[in-house]
Amino acid sequence: MNFILIAVIVLCLIALVSALILYLCSKKFAVHEDPRISEVAALLPQANCGGCGFPGCSGMADALVKAADKGSIKGLTCPVGGLEVMTHVANTLNLSYAQTEPKIAVVRCNGACSYRPKTNEYSGMLTCSAINICGTGETNCGYGCLGCGDCVSACQFNAIHINEKTKLPQVDENKCTSCGACVTACPRDIIELRKKGPKGRRVFVSCVNSEKGPHALKSCKVACIGCGKCEEVCPFGAISIKENLSYIDYEICRSCRKCERVCPTNAILTVNFPVAKDKKMESQVKQIVAQKL
């Protein structure tokens, strides 16, 4: 009986002392975390993609709260959650959130196999970055897409794929979150984040070849040759030619598509615009239909 009593008392004492130590430690070494951080983190999509530039969603939440303490969360954006999530976050932090235009990854190379002749054969490790340090790859263009899909493997959202026909990467507009992982993965800086544009309509130069015109044209039929016609025709001054290469500033471009019409090599691409009605064709079709009837 005595033994049991002693044991119980000793154990209780040990438990008491341990509890006291634990209590003191938790007071002494307590890490104070701003409760708003976990609140904000809960609002974020938890994709942990790093698209915002911070290590995961908790890192972003931390950065958001720190920025809120300074007064504004301007410049911070979650590419996955977009405007909706950011507005929620701003409300939680008692701030307003100005909308930033949604962006999308744009592949600035149109050198499909039919336009860009194969001049030699590469046998070796099949990643774009490995080919890039060996030379121009299988074609003579030292700037164009290598088609091995470094961007595809970098994408966490399954939003970029190599088109079987053209062997060029294609961005899925609905899935792309503009996190920029493909931009850093591309060894030739072909992919750029550009403004998505109203109804997804955008105009861009689909070439990054900065060689002189004849050289560029020799290696690819749809290369930008830096002729300057687009620069001349642009009514808004959105186009500049630098190192034999035209670049359209998406902040200034109003999508008038005048440049597309004058480009001699079809290097300027326009996407998501409605197909222009061909009146001649239409009347012909009408005639045929009328005849049949």
Place this chain on the structure above:
Amino acid sequence: MNMKLKSFRIGGIHPVENKLTSDVQTKVAELPKKAIFPLSQHIGTPAKPVVNKGDHVKVGQMIAASGGFVSAPILSSVSGTILKIDSVFDATGYRKPAIIIKVDGDEWIDSIDRSDKLEKLSEHSEFTSEEIIKRIKDAGITGMGGAGFPTYIKLTPPSGNTAEYVIINGVECEPYITSDYRLMMEHPDEILVGIELLMKATNVKLVFIGIEDNKPEAIKLLSDKCHLDYPSISVVALKQKYPQGGEKQLVDAILGRRVPAPPAIPVNVGAIVQNVGTAFAVYEAVMKHKPLIERYTTVTGKKLSGPCNFKVRIGTPVSDLIEACGGLPDGSNKILAGGPMMGKSLTTTEVPICKGTNAVTILSDAEARRKDPQPCIRCAKCVSACPMGLEPFLIATLSAMRNWDKSEKEDIISCIECGSCQYTCPAHRPLLDNIRLGKSTVMGIIKARNAVNKKETNDGK
């Protein structure tokens, strides 16, 4: 020579020699119709053109001046008019700026001594160390073994380091190539005078010429001459092993000294390594006033009808030399500037012979095609083959995983890209492809970090 032959201590492989052109007398290549001079034929800043379109130039005239501290001028190897200054494909596989000259006759500038008379250093006591280095610099001499580091910089060691030995690299460990061997056989006296000049320039009293034992005739010829006339130069026969021609391996083989990891260079352990071709170029530049406008190049390949060694004007397109050897073999070929182990594959035959092009190797489709990579079987053959004591399987995997921090810790930048690991891998894994990618990325990271650190210390001051 019954003592054990020297060689470097760790790693190394024994690829098949295939020295098809060892006994082929060097031919003087015909003058090209059009000569191409890329502005960066050396390591460092590209040269700056000093001629304009339409100018007439003579052989030996400077067409591009040195572009910075680590740079070298380019001198015309032909006479003719400047056609254009444009971009052309060079051995890197990319278009790079170059001067293109339409050749017209063969008019040399007057100061060049074109006679065959051997000028000895004992007859020219007026040369000082500075004078020799200046002439080497003005002649545009860069390392002739392939890497192309400007020679005059190598001859002026950074402060705090003194050179004890000059090592002359006549190893030529790479398969197929015989240009250095032919040079040693055909111009031994000029090379030895060139070595004397290098000794005088660097104020060094002892020289070793490293030659592998697969070239017994060259070893005999040079050692006999050294015994008679040049007591301070000795020929060291080395056991054949690839990559013995690498600077660090050669220093290890001859002196038994290890060069530490980059940025250390051989002069940190007291050695200056120069190629035999460089010694010959130094002789011509100092004694004959002839700048670096010609070099010895092997054009070789098993399928080629007449593989040959050429004395060729720098700037001659590779296609001209291949034609002189009987044209490209049928079918698809792999054309390499350099040998099969470290050569750069060319995408076009219009690439010119540069200062560092020691060979053009043509491999047939079957020889060049790679086998499909299999999973690593952890045999560690690559580890025992690596001459730098690295773990190729590890750094290759790390860089494939884009783990640059760990790659740097595993010393990826020490890799000399000799390809021994990939050659020896039984699973045909693309080890060097991955390592090369990792090395270039890590070097970029280090460079960026150093720039930031430098800026910070400057700001701190």
